Amino acid sequence: MERRNTIQRQLVAEAVCRLDHPQAEEVYEEVSREHPHISKATVYRNLNLLAEDGTIGKLHLCEGADRFDFRPEKHYHLRCKKCGKVFDAHIPLLPELEQVTDEADGFCIESYQLEFIGICAACNKQA
Ligand SMILES: [Zn+2]
Numbered sequence: 001m002e003r004r005n006t007i008q009r010q011l012v013a014e015a016v017c018r019l020d021h022p023q024a025e026e027v028y029e030e031v032s033r034e035h036p037h038i039s040k041a042t043v044y045r046n047l048n049l050l051a052e053d054g055t056i057g058k059l060h061l062c063e064g065a066d067r068f069d070f071r072p073e074k075h076y077h078l079r080c081k082k083c084g085k086v087f088d089a090h091i092p093l094l095p096e097l098e099q100v101t102d103e104a105d106g107f108c109i110e111s112y113q114l115e116f117i118g119i120c121a122a123c124n125k126q127a
C-alpha cells in the first residue's frame with residue numbers, strides 16, 4: 001500500500017479510538033482539525049476500508065447514522081436517548097443469541113445489534 005494511504009488510515013483509526021463510537025461526520029471533523037487538507041471522501045473511504053477488513057467495527061443502531069467502534073469484536077451497546085452517546089455494555093455475549101445465527105430455518109443471518117436504550121449517568125446527573 002502507498003505510504004500516504006497508510007498514514008491516512010492510521011489517522012482515521014486513531015480518531016475512531018479517541019472519539020469512542022463516533023459517526024463518520026465526527027471522525028471527519030476530528031481528523032480535519034489537525035489535517036485540514038484531508039477530504040471528507042478520503043476519511044469516509046478509509047472508515048469503510050477499516051470496517052471491511054475488520055480493524056474496526058461498524059454499528060447500525062436503531063437511530064441515527066452508522067457508528068464506528070475501535071473494538072471490532074462482537075459486543076452489546078447502551079445508547080443514551082438524551083445526548084446520543086453510545087457506550088459498551090460490559091456483559092458477556094448471550095449464548096442463546098449467538099445460537100440464533102447458527103440455526104435460523106434457512107434464513108441467512110449476517111449480523112444483529114443488541115442495544116439498550118436509556119439515560120446515561122452524565123445526563124442523569126444534569127436532570
Ligand atoms: Zn446522555
Ligand SMILES: [Zn+2]
Binds near residue numbers: 071087
Ligand atoms: Zn462498542
